[in-house]
Amino acid sequence: MAHxxxxxxxxxxxxxVDACPVACIHPGKGANxxxxxxxxxxxxxxIDCGICLQVCPVQGAILAEERPELQQVG
Ligand code: SF4
Ligand code: SF4
Structure with missing residues (x-):
């Protein structure tokens, strides 16, 4: 599982990005x-550690589950 x-x-x-211990958060291309x-x-x-969710200041920007349909990659 992943966030x-x-x-x-x-x-x-x-x-x-700086908080993630395994550097798995990457910039997307363009704008949302x-x-x-x-x-x-x-x-x-x-690794599903949850640190990113703790530090993100934007409510609802990170989910503690794998939801590929909500996340644009690359
Ligand atoms: S849960 Fe967040 S901080 Fe932890 S490994 Fe995954 S992306 Fe990185
Ligand atoms: S808003 Fe949250 S998820 Fe988006 S880059 Fe900032 S800390 Fe990460």
Whole structure:
């Protein structure tokens, strides 16, 4: 299992990127529906530790479950 960044809720703050112990959070290309940059979690390398969810300041941007339909990758 992995955590998920909801592409259109993320505000690109990137607090999660530095906090992730396995560096599996990557910048997405372009902008989301808010017109902001966004990040995505690689489900293949995420260890489901939950640290990103603890540090993210944006309510609902990270989910503690694997929801690939909500997350744009690359
Ligand atoms: S998931 Fe949260 S902490 Fe990570 S980039 Fe998006 S808004 Fe910022
Ligand atoms: S749950 Fe842990 S390993 Fe997975 S993206 Fe968040 S901080 Fe990284």
């Amino acid at each position: 998920t960044i909801v592409t259109n809720v993320c505000e690109g703050v990137a607090d999660c 529906k808010k017109g902001l940059g966004f990040f995505w979690i690689n489900a293949d390398t995420c």
